[in-house]
Amino acid sequence: MSFDFTDRPDAHRLELMRKAYPDVDTQSVLTFLNFRACFRAVAADYQRVLDRFGLSESRFLILMFLYHNQPQALGITTLATKLGATKATTSKLVGGMVKSGLVEKVSTAADKRATLIQMTYAGAELLDRFLPVNYQAVNHLFRHLTHDEQVQLNHLLDKLLPDAQ
Incomplete structure (x- = not known):
């Protein structure tokens, strides 16, 4: 099973992680992963605007x-x-x-x-x-x-x- 940047875990996969790591807060992790993906996308788009100049x-x-x-x-x-x-x-x-x-x-x-x-x-x-x-x-x-x-x-x-x- 591959876990790269394009294969973000879903709630089910995170619930499975809770068995090994009881401190997993599924919603916090999902929010963090979405925030990071959004940041990377926004930063890349904005960098293209900066690059033009x-x-x-x-x-x-x-x-x-x-x-x-x-x-x-x-x-x-x-x-x-x-x-x-x-x-x-x-x-x-x-x-x-x-x-x-x-x-x-x-x-x-x-x-x-x-x-x-x-x-x-x-x-x-x-x-x-x-x-x-x-x-x-x-x-x-x-x-x-x-x-x-x-x-x-x-x-x-x-x-x-x-x-x-």
Whole structure:
């Protein structure tokens, strides 16, 4: 019997597992498996949208952080904190974005050794082209849910977050 990603166990198969593992909560496992399958499908669809513009989720987020902080530039430490990543990872991401012409490093007036990151015209132009497609993709993703169902889904997803009480 094969148990791969396309062969998710059903309630019957999970009930059989309960004989060996009494802590199996059939509904929790089914919900988890469905959640994971949904996440993978959504992530793959969204990655295809990002790929069309040569973006990763992290690159997109950095552009959005810079966009919302205009006209001020941001430091690597601030970007790393906002991204939830290390300074080393963020520096590498920003380095690639500098090479791509999406952002540039600028010196601060107070300390010429310190550098800040700001979006370039090319970065702003890419964001202007991407955002409408981004919002269309998100709208398409949730097209089968009513507004009230989306509110309910948000409420339920919030309950899964680690900080939820």
